[in-house]
Amino acid sequence: MDVGGRQVWYEVHGAGRPLVLLHGGYGSTETFAPVRPALAARRRLIAVDLQGHGRTPDADRPLRHESMADDLAALLRRLDLPAVDLLGYSLGGGVALRTAIQHPTLVRRLVVVSAPCRRRGWYPEALAAMSAHDERAAERMRGTPAYERYARVAPRPQDWPTLWAKSGDLLRRDYDWSAEVAALPMPVLLVFADADAIPTSHVAEFYGLLGGGRRDPGGDGSDRPASRLAVLPGLTHREVVASPALPAAVLPFLTHTVRAPG
Template sequence: MSYADVNGLRLWYESHGDGRPLVLLHGGYGSTEMFVPIMPALARRRRVIAVDLQAHGRTADVDRPLLYETLADDVAALLGHLDLPSAELLGYSLGGGVALRTAIQHPALVRRLVLVSTPCRQTGWYPEVLAAMAAQDERVGEQMRGTPPHQLYQRIAPRPQDWPRLWAKSGDLLRRAYDWSDEVARLAIPTLLVFADADSIPTTHMAEFYGLLGGGHRDPGWDGTDRPAARLAVLPGHTHYDIVSAPALPAAVLEFLTHQVDATA
């Protein structure tokens, strides 16, 4: 457990297990603690490196906005700090957007990519979810005082008084329009998309995202030779808010990370 000085930021990370590096990127208003339920299973097969993104958890905020692109550059810089030529990435929700941008901006650094409950464009969320995101600001942050996420932040954040600032910056990020469809369609990195069957993302967007990665266009043949490199998993009985602790998630992730894609995978 340590800090890496990257891009003017003291970025918190912790490492568990041995093997190929797998970087975990948490969801909004969260921290590495989001992965506690699945960390042991992943660390049995991988060197798991969990990160607290800018302004989250044990990583203090700095004087710059929260942007998927700069957060992705922080992840790339962390890999350089750790002398890792490449890694597998798993991102959930906000962290999924960061993982996707890392793969887009730094493709040579990403061996395989796992995106959990993550759209590839802003309008990939249900309209009511977008409306809730648009309303997030310091006032909403004040209303969230005393909740479990706030209690954790109070306990681990370097500056607990920055809680309202986190909500203000996160609101700016979540209101920002984006559509990475064209860049996703050009990705050559093996990618696993994981969603809940009652996610905050409609199944139509799940299918669209998978299609951009080459999935769902044809029958793979009786021997599977025409199956795409991308994979899609929909976990039953879960929502956007509990999927990251689903017992089925590590099994789906590890099967994807260890299956043979080609001679160099």
């Protein structure tokens, strides 16, 4: 679909209230294939390919969480979807978070999967690996499953090195969205693996910004925050998005009743 002069690929599965899905770096809508049946049984899924990923062509601009969030907001408005539930994984988690920050009226509930709210929320080893993404790394990745998936669907498979160069530029940029996260008006579910690329210390910090982990909720749970946290056992950053534990955590959050303040 043309969105503000840019082509954005999306696909729809299932029926019901819309749940928008955003994949991770070097991924595509196919990232969610393992959990799609469970999610589509309850929701209308709108899976989107981000700039330069999957079937969405690259644009003459850098990769930035903020601009991809604006692209998504424009797509949602074109589709006349004023209040969606939004789930983003890794890179897509950052874009989902920025969408909720920049366009809060478009997001009813937000699910952030394995993404921090500031750059230094990643483990140092993960930061070092991400900082090394460039054209040379792209050449080393040729022949991998990620490259094969990209080459199969990308409008210009020859842009693989460009995607890595732009991704490296994005991943080396510092950011800290803590203050904006603390001001989010919608309920948020944070989902992490217990062996994620993000330490549990940052997970606790992130959840604290949303009002979590600050007090005993009381015997009836009446003082619990609107936002929730799920740490899924036995999984890594790469595995969490394909685990059946993900829809098992997400679907109840999307339907639970939020208590009115006070």
